[in-house]
Amino acid sequence: MIGMQPFNTPTRTIMTPGPVEAYPSVLRAMATPVLGQFDPIFLTIMDEVKEMIKIPFQTTNEEAFAIDGTSRSGLEAGLIALIEPGDKVLIPAYGRFAYLLGEIAERAKAEVIYLEKEWDSVFLASDVIKAIETHQPKIVAMVHGETANGQMQPLASIGSYCRENDIFFVVDTVATYGGVEIKVDEWKIDIAIAGTQKCVSVPSGLSLITYNDRVKKVIESRYQQELGLSKEFRNKRHISSNYLDLSQLQRYWGNERINHHTEATSMIYALHEGLRLLTNEGIEMSFKRHLLNDKAIQAGIEAMGLSIYGDKSTKMPTVTPIMIPKGIDGDSVREMLLNEFGVEIASSFGPLKGKVWRIGNMGYSSRKENVLHVLGALEAALIYQGADIKVGKATQAALEVYLMTSK
Numbered sequence: 001m002i003g004m005q006p007f008n009t010p011t012r013t014i015m016t017p018g019p020v021e022a023y024p025s026v027l028r029a030m031a032t033p034v035l036g037q038f039d040p041i042f043l044t045i046m047d048e049v050k051e052m053i054k055i056p057f058q059t060t061n062e063e064a065f066a067i068d069g070t071s072r073s074g075l076e077a078g079l080i081a082l083i084e085p086g087d088k089v090l091i092p093a094y095g096r097f098a099y100l101l102g103e104i105a106e107r108a109k110a111e112v113i114y115l116e117k118e119w120d121s122v123f124l125a126s127d128v129i130k131a132i133e134t135h136q137p138k139i140v141a142m143v144h145g146e147t148a149n150g151q152m153q154p155l156a157s158i159g160s161y162c163r164e165n166d167i168f169f170v171v172d173t174v175a176t177y178g179g180v181e182i183k184v185d186e187w188k189i190d191i192a193i194a195g196t197q198k199c200v201s202v203p204s205g206l207s208l209i210t211y212n213d214r215v216k217k218v219i220e221s222r223y224q225q226e227l228g229l230s231k232e233f234r235n236k237r238h239i240s241s242n243y244l245d246l247s248q249l250q251r252y253w254g255n256e257r258i259n260h261h262t263e264a265t266s267m268i269y270a271l272h273e274g275l276r277l278l279t280n281e282g283i284e285m286s287f288k289r290h291l292l293n294d295k296a297i298q299a300g301i302e303a304m305g306l307s308i309y310g311d312k313s314t315k316m317p318t319v320t321p322i323m324i325p326k327g328i329d330g331d332s333v334r335e336m337l338l339n340e341f342g343v344e345i346a347s348s349f350g351p352l353k354g355k356v357w358r359i360g361n362m363g364y365s366s367r368k369e370n371v372l373h374v375l376g377a378l379e380a381a382l383i384y385q386g387a388d389i390k391v392g393k394a395t396q397a398a399l400e401v402y403l404m405t406s407k
C-alpha cells in the first residue's frame, strides 16, 4: 500500500436516474471547513435547509429536515415512525421501489398487503381505493415516480380518500422531488420522502423528509430519551430504531437541539447549496426544464426507431425507459457508452432486467448538451453493434424540439 497514487476521477456525462452530476458549487461547498454540529453558524445553515426543503414539497408542514443516510433511510424512518407490530400496511406496487417499502414494513413487523400489477402503467385510483376499503390498512405506502420503469402515479384522489378515512398516506418522492410537481399538502400526503442524488444534484448520502401534525402526534407519543441523557421519558411504544428515530431527530433539528448523532455537516453544506440553486432557479422553471429535456429525449429515441417502454401518458419526465432492440446486448452498449463516450445510462431491475435501458433526466444532468450527447453516443454505439435503427435522425429530432421551443 505504501507509495499508492491518489485516485483520478474522470468527468462523466451521467444520464442515469441517480446519482447524477453534482453542481460544481455543491462540490465547492463540501470542500469548505468543517463545523461542529452545534456551532451557531452551522445551526443557521440547518434552519435555512429546513425551510428550503419545504419548497419543492410545496408544504407548510412545520417538520422538514434531512436524515443521514441515502433516501431509503428516510423511507425507513418514516415507515417505522408509524408502524407498530401487527399494523396493516397496504402497498400498491407497480415497480421495484414499492417492494422496498414492503421490505421495510415487513422488517418492522407490519402485516404487509401488496396490490400488484404489471409494471407498464400506474394504478387506477379507484382500484387502490377499492383495495383500501377491502383491507382497512393503517397505512398506505406508495411511490410517486417509479424509477425502475419510469411510471408516475397520480396521487391526489388516493390521498384524499386516505385522509377522509383516517389512514396514513406515505409517499416515496425520491425520483421526482425538485424535477416534477409534488403537492404534499394538496394531495394529502402525510409523510413524503426524497433524496439528494436525483433532481437536487447533491451527492448521495442524505434523505429529506417532511410530515404533518397528524404524524407528529404519533411520533411525540412514542418519544423515548436516551438513557445516557436522562432516566426520564422511558416509552414502551418507542420507535424500533435508535438511529432513524424521528422523535429524536426532530428534537435535534428543532429548538431542543438534543445530542443524537454527529451531523454530517459537510453534506448539509452540499444540500444547502443544491437547494439554494433549485430555489433560485424556481421550481416552476425547473419543472419546465425537465419537461423540455424529456421531450427532446423522447423525440430522439423514437426518431431512431426505438420504442419507449410503458404507458406514455403517465411516464415520468425524469426517466425514459427504452426497449433494448432484439439481438442487441444491453450491457455491452452501456459499456461502450461509458468507455468510449464517457456517458452513463442505466439498466433496469426484476422483470425489466436485460430488456430495458433507462435514460435519466435529473437535476444538473438535465441539460441540453447532455441530451444531445447521450442521443448521439447511443446512436453511434447502436450502429457499431449492428442494430437496425434509423440513422442520422435522433440528434436532429432533439435539436428540432429545442429550436422550435426557443422560437
Ligand SMILES: *Cc1c(COP(=O)(O)O)cnc(C)c1O
Residues within 6 Å of the ligand: 017, 018, 070, 071, 072, 073, 097, 143, 145, 146, 147, 172, 173, 174, 175, 195, 204
Ligand atoms: C433512487 C430511489 C430510491 C433509493 O434511494 P437510495 O438513495 O439509493 O437509498 C428509492 N426510491 C426511488 C423511487 C428511487 O428512485
